[in-house]
Amino acid sequence: MSGNTLTDLFEEGLKEMYYVENQLVDVLEELSGEVDHDDIANAFRQHKGETEEHVNRLEEVFDRIGESPERKQVHALDGLVQDHQEFSDDDPEQNVLNLFDMTAAEKSEHLEIAAYGNLTFIAxxxxxxxxxxxxxxxxxxxxxxxxxxxSLTEGYDVEAVPA
Ligand SMILES: [Fe+2]
Ligand SMILES: [Fe+2]
Incomplete structure (x- = not known):
């Protein structure tokens, strides 16, 4: 990968998102089992289903441009996963963990939105x-x-969370 052309940038970005989406399928499954709040667990599970479809759409994009799907490691996502691991390893209070997990998921959505906004523009x-x-x-x-x-974060019963 030389990184000299718009096509290089596009293909690099596709490989990164193929990595991200595949990782997120597993992450969302893990998060849905970790929270003890039905609406949040359902939101994670629903988005896991959508994320599987994101993987499929990316494979279709690779196909349309005549490339086979490849993954490129994204350190920003790995960092989010590692931060979550460290936090949950410390045995946090369950309501605090619920809020941490929603924040972590929102961070990953921001990453995806930034990437797809740019990839759509370049395509x-x-x-x-x-x-x-x-x-x-x-x-x-x-x-x-x-x-x-x-909206789930803003509607969370913070009375249940130790101050
Ligand atoms: Fe996605
Ligand atoms: Fe997402």
């Missing part, structure tokens, strides 16, 4: 119209997932 510039539509479909679902998580 469009390169004339990959179908790829741009697929990437935009993922983007819209990330935005909806973020809104859902934000």
């Amino acid at each position: 469009d510039k390169l004339g990959h119209d179908e790829a741009a539509d697929l990437l935009e479909a993922n983007l819209r679902e990330e935005e909806k997932a973020l809104d859902k998580l934000k």
Whole structure:
């Protein structure tokens, strides 16, 4: 990967998101089993299903541009996963863990939204119209997932959380 062209940048970004989405399928499964709040667990589980579809759409994007799907490690996501591990290893109070997990999930949505916004823009510039539509479909679902998580966070019964 030389990184000299818009196509290089596009393919690099696709590989990064293929890594991110595949990791997030497992992460969302883990988070849904870790929280003890039905609405939050359901939100994680629902977005896990959407995330599996994001993987499928990315495979379709690779196919449209004549490349086979590849993953490229994203340290920012690995860092979020590691931060979560360290926090949960310290045996936090369950309500605190619920809130931590929602914040962590929101951070990953922000990462995805930034990446898909840029990839959609570049696909469009390169004339990959179908790829741009697929990437935009993922983007819209990330935005909806973020809104859902934000409303769950804002509606959380903080009286239950130790001050
Ligand atoms: Fe996603
Ligand atoms: Fe997402």
